[in-house]
Amino acid sequence: MKGATYNQLTMFHAIVREGSISGAARHLEVAPPSVSQALKTLETQLGLPLFTRTTRRVELTEAGQLLFDKTVDAISDLTSAVESVADLSRTPSGRVSITVPRFVYQYLISPIYAEFCTLYPEIQLEISISDGTVDILRDGLDLGIRFGDKVEEGMIAKRLTPELKEALFASPAYIEKFGNPTEISQLSQHKLIQYRFVTSNQIAQLPMVDNGHIVNTDIPTAMVVNDTDIMIDAAKKGLGIGRLVTPMVQAELDSGKLVPILEKHWHSVAGLYLYFHKNSQKARRVRVLIDFLYEKVLEQR
Numbered sequence: 001m002k003g004a005t006y007n008q009l010t011m012f013h014a015i016v017r018e019g020s021i022s023g024a025a026r027h028l029e030v031a032p033p034s035v036s037q038a039l040k041t042l043e044t045q046l047g048l049p050l051f052t053r054t055t056r057r058v059e060l061t062e063a064g065q066l067l068f069d070k071t072v073d074a075i076s077d078l079t080s081a082v083e084s085v086a087d088l089s090r091t092p093s094g095r096v097s098i099t100v101p102r103f104v105y106q107y108l109i110s111p112i113y114a115e116f117c118t119l120y121p122e123i124q125l126e127i128s129i130s131d132g133t134v135d136i137l138r139d140g141l142d143l144g145i146r147f148g149d150k151v152e153e154g155m156i157a158k159r160l161t162p163e164l165k166e167a168l169f170a171s172p173a174y175i176e177k178f179g180n181p182t183e184i185s186q187l188s189q190h191k192l193i194q195y196r197f198v199t200s201n202q203i204a205q206l207p208m209v210d211n212g213h214i215v216n217t218d219i220p221t222a223m224v225v226n227d228t229d230i231m232i233d234a235a236k237k238g239l240g241i242g243r244l245v246t247p248m249v250q251a252e253l254d255s256g257k258l259v260p261i262l263e264k265h266w267h268s269v270a271g272l273y274l275y276f277h278k279n280s281q282k283a284r285r286v287r288v289l290i291d292f293l294y295e296k297v298l299e300q301r
Contacts, residue, residue: 007038096124097126098289099128103248105127143280146272165267166269169260171235222234
């Protein structure tokens with residue numbers, strides 16, 4: 001392994017994250033043969049294959065997974081060190097990437113990202129929307145925004161919002177047809193639009209506050225979705241009771257398009273946090289985005 005170079009390992013990590021040699025080449029802005037040769041040299045030095053190859057993707061072997069796990073922090077440290085030195089002589093520039101759930105984009109990012117791009121024209125902002133759990137270090141991303149209880153261990157996290165309420169709601173037409181429950185027990189006579197987590201594939205529980213205690217409530221299922229926009233649309237169409245954190249549906253609640261249900265029993269969930277690896281903030285292109293987001297989100301509150 002002592003013959004392996006930083007360049008070879010960087011290309012190896014790019015292949016892992018992009019899922020193919022051609023994808024790694026595009027990401028690194030080099031020719032595919034250069035990536036292929038670097039991988040071949042690295043595998044020769046190790047005496048083991050690092051990937052199994054299919055027609056469309058490459059998958060890590062056991063040796064490849066071990067090499068990735070053992071070097072991911074070191075490559076991050078070296079990349080950060082090189083970039084932080086180069087930053088001393090230039091304005092913030094380069095690619096900076098952030099992953100957010102769809103509603104966070106709509107709620108926090110959409111109103112402000114254009115201003116950031118205007119302030120820093122030499123930075124290429126990449127916004128990745130995913131409602132699933134994202135390992136930003138493994139996926140080569142700089143930043144993420146998630147609920148506090150979803151932030152992976154070892155990350156630096158900055159709180160953006162206080163705790164949020166998880167709202168229950170339905171359309172006026174649904175209320176007119178089936179009534180508006182006034183007690184938790186009456187929910188058994190209604191149907192819930194269930195949410196399935198993208199990453200775990202599990203159905204979300206429905207905790208509610210009852211006499212100061214948190215209780216998980218069972219409601220018959222109307223349908224199951226894994227997208228917050230579909231949740232809102234289905235509720236507007238009167239298919240059942242929806243459930244989302246309040247920022248996702250506040251506009252509909254304010255306009256009367258959706259009606260709050262059992263508001264005094266709504267459960268609080270962890271606030272939203274901006275999180276990143278310890279090395280990420282050392283790069284100016286990332287640091288200016290961290291500072292910008294933190295300042296702008298606090299202004300919105």
